[in-house]
Amino acid sequence: DTGVSQNPRHKITKRGQNVTFRCDPISEHNRLYWYRQTLGQGPEFLTYFQNEAQLEKSRLLSDRFSAERPKGSFSTLEIQRTEQGDSAMYLCASRSLGNTGELFFGEGSRLTVL
Amino acid sequence: EDQVTQSPEALRLQEGESSSLNCSYTVSGLRGLFWYRQDPGKGPEFLFTLYSAGEEKEKERLKATLTKKESFLHITAPKPEDSATYLCAADTGNQFYFGTGTSLTVIP
Numbered sequence: 472d473t474g475v476s477q478n479p480r481h482k483i484t485k486r487g488q489n490v491t492f493r494c495d496p497i498s499e500h501n502r503l504y505w506y507r508q509t510l511g512q513g514p515e516f517l518t519y520f521q522n523e524a525q526l527e528k529s530r531l532l533s534d535r536f537s538a539e540r541p542k543g544s545f546s547t548l549e550i551q552r553t554e555q556g557d558s559a560m561y562l563c564a565s566r567s568l569g570n571t572g573e574l575f576f577g578e579g580s581r582l583t584v585l
Numbered sequence: 586e587d588q589v590t591q592s593p594e595a596l597r598l599q600e601g602e603s604s605s606l607n608c609s610y611t612v613s614g615l616r617g618l619f620w621y622r623q624d625p626g627k628g629p630e631f632l633f634t635l636y637s638a639g640e641e642k643e644k645e646r647l648k649a650t651l652t653k654k655e656s657f658l659h660i661t662a663p664k665p666e667d668s669a670t671y672l673c674a675a676d677t678g679n680q681f682y683f684g685t686g687t688s689l690t691v692i693p
Contacts, residue, residue, distance in 0.1 A: 475628075504681070513589075513672055513683035514629070527679055562628055573619055574674075574681060576628035 475577035477563050483583045484553055491549045492580040496565030503546050504574060505538055506562040514562055520546060553584045587612040589675050591684035598663055598691050606658040606687045608673035618656045619681065620649050621672040629672055632658075663691045 476495040484490050496503050501522050506514035517536065518528045522543035535553075540546040550557055560581050564574035590609045598604055610618065617636050621629035633642040635651035642649045646667065648659045658671055670688045674681040 506683075511685070513591075513674075513685045514681075516680050516682070519680070564628075573631040573634060574629075575631070576621075578628045579626075581626075 475563055475565055475575050477561075477577035477580050479580060480578065481581045481583075483585065485585050486555060487552055489549065489551045490553055490582060491547055492561050492563075492582075494546045494548070494563030494577060496545070496563070497567075497575055498544075500565035500567050500575070501543070502566040503540055504564045504566070505546070505548050506564065508560045508562055508579070509558075517548070550582070553582075555584045558582055558584045587675070587677065587680075587682050589673060589682045589684040591671075591673055591687050593687060594685065595688045596690070598660075598689070600664060600691055600693050601662045603659070603661045603663070605660070606671055606689070608656040608658070608684055609654060610656070610673075610675045610682075611654075612675045612677050612682060614677050615675055616678045617676040618651055619674045619676060620656070620658055621674065623670045623672055623686065632671075660689070663689075665691045665693050667691050 478493045504519040505517040508514045516529050518538050520540040523540050535551045538548045560579040562579045564576045588611045592607045617634050619634050620632040623629045633649040638653045640651050646661050650657045668691045670686040672686045674683045
């Protein structure tokens with residue numbers, strides 16, 4: 472098992488474009504989380520899935536953001552009509568079946584909106 | 586409101602100079618308190634989990650402790666390779682609430 476994988480690692484886009492990030496969690500983990508992190512800040516919760524069900528979504532999450540986990544395996548996070556304020560590191564993490572123990576993080580996808 | 590606060594924001598130590606990082610938490614229904622290390626441009630890397638007040642965990646030069654309101658990460662005789670941002674997070678079962686981290690620099 473190679474851990475949590477995220478793609479792309481870096482994305483530069485122009486304001487107004489749509490971007491999509493992919494996360495492949497550790498295979499037996501049923502919970503998958505998305506976080507956003509800006510420089511000098513801790514990870515900020517965006518949303519999480521248990522299997523294919525999206526169970527919680529941050530109230531701060533704009534409706535330009537949407538996440539899916541169609542078959543309970545990989546997940547995608549799409550940002551529509553990107554804004555400069557969306558520039559951040561987007562982190563994916565997964566957690567084991569028992570929902571105890573640590574979150575395992577991927578290396579993140581860094582988004583720069585010009 | 587569930588909240589995690591870390592202090593100091595930044596810490597510079599001479600190699601071998603021991604110190605402690607603080608993590609204060611206010612959450613309803615704490616399931617566990619986690620410490621992570623994060624290197625620049627990388628995802629957080631798990632260090633410790635603490636589940637109950639009085640619990641301690643150790644790994645090399647690091648020791649984490651937990652009370653009912655806060656956790657400490659003690660660094661004994663740090664080395665330059667310990668330089669990183671240290672994050673703590675409170676698990677409520679549904680979410681992990683992260684602090685803003687302490688950026689540690691160890692000077693040779």
